[in-house]
Amino acid sequence: MKERLDAIKEQALKQIQESLSPEKLNEVRVSILGKKGELTAVLKGMKDVAPEDRPKVGAIVNETRAEIEEALAKAKTKLESLALEAQMKAETIDVTLPAKRPARGHRHPNQIALEEMERIFTGLGYEVIESPEVEKDYYNFEALNIPADHPAKDEQDTFYINKEILLRTQTSGAQVHEMEKGHLPIRMICPGRVYRSDEVDATHSPVFHQVEGMVVDEKTTFADLKGTLTEFAKELFGEDTKVKFRPHHFPFTEPSAEMDVSCFKCGGKGCRFCKGEGWIEILGCGMVHPHVLEMSGIDPLKYRGFAFGVGLERIALLKYEIDDMRLMYENDARFLEQF
Numbered sequence: 001m002k003e004r005l006d007a008i009k010e011q012a013l014k015q016i017q018e019s020l021s022p023e024k025l026n027e028v029r030v031s032i033l034g035k036k037g038e039l040t041a042v043l044k045g046m047k048d049v050a051p052e053d054r055p056k057v058g059a060i061v062n063e064t065r066a067e068i069e070e071a072l073a074k075a076k077t078k079l080e081s082l083a084l085e086a087q088m089k090a091e092t093i094d095v096t097l098p099a100k101r102p103a104r105g106h107r108h109p110n111q112i113a114l115e116e117m118e119r120i121f122t123g124l125g126y127e128v129i130e131s132p133e134v135e136k137d138y139y140n141f142e143a144l145n146i147p148a149d150h151p152a153k154d155e156q157d158t159f160y161i162n163k164e165i166l167l168r169t170q171t172s173g174a175q176v177h178e179m180e181k182g183h184l185p186i187r188m189i190c191p192g193r194v195y196r197s198d199e200v201d202a203t204h205s206p207v208f209h210q211v212e213g214m215v216v217d218e219k220t221t222f223a224d225l226k227g228t229l230t231e232f233a234k235e236l237f238g239e240d241t242k243v244k245f246r247p248h249h250f251p252f253t254e255p256s257a258e259m260d261v262s263c264f265k266c267g268g269k270g271c272r273f274c275k276g277e278g279w280i281e282i283l284g285c286g287m288v289h290p291h292v293l294e295m296s297g298i299d300p301l302k303y304r305g306f307a308f309g310v311g312l313e314r315i316a317l318l319k320y321e322i323d324d325m326r327l328m329y330e331n332d333a334r335f336l337e338q339f
């Protein structure tokens, strides 16, 4: 009997030590102390023990039982504290870790270019104004010296809402609105969206942005235009920038010109960026046509003015060396993050 009890105890202690989970430990407990457990079986066999030996055997059985129970309790406490430790470890907050930065928005390259242009022109005393995007045919064409039969008024390019209302194809209507107010002199720029029924490709979009500029005063000359736009180019592209004016034609200015800037990549020597030319075209300009002044109620014998129009995307694409205009409208965070 004694040997059997020792064997049960030894095996039980070994199994307890090898139990790595509370479930396993419980299995061990049931297999020894449960109703059908090994030790229980021994107790049931007590009736076969001679009466005089029973107290002695009973003491040994109880002692064995107590030892196994103690080992079980110890093992249970140990497993519980291990589990708690593991949980604490998993849920640890490392207060020395740097905090996660909140995602910050970025200004769009168009917006950066616009703010730069607004900074330059307000610095020269210009006012920034707004003008309607949904415009009367009169302000978009007729008052700018583009009568109904003029080739510049191509219906293929214009989004008409009805015969008289359209989505402006240029910001130049702002010139007319501003002149009609009659507050002279005028020094203004007008940035905004314009619409043309162009197919989308790397250099075209049905919606893009222009910045219109105009000065009307008593002594405004072409020299003022050149001086102003030269200063603008130097501010925008760097002090060493040179400019060149080429004769051109616009219905609402006379004379008219296109302005080129020396390539800011190669300094004018010619490179891939400027297609070997050394010059890059950036805007159209000219002296406000006397007929345009007259139509807006300004005496062309007393006042003269100059005007210019810049493609905002063109400036942004050049300045930030973006080679596909579509990137400007796709709102891809990976692209926008770079600015």
Ligand SMILES: [Zn+2]
Residues within 6 Å of the ligand: 263, 264, 265, 266, 267, 268, 269, 270, 271, 272, 273, 274, 275, 276, 278, 279
């Ligand atoms: Zn170049």
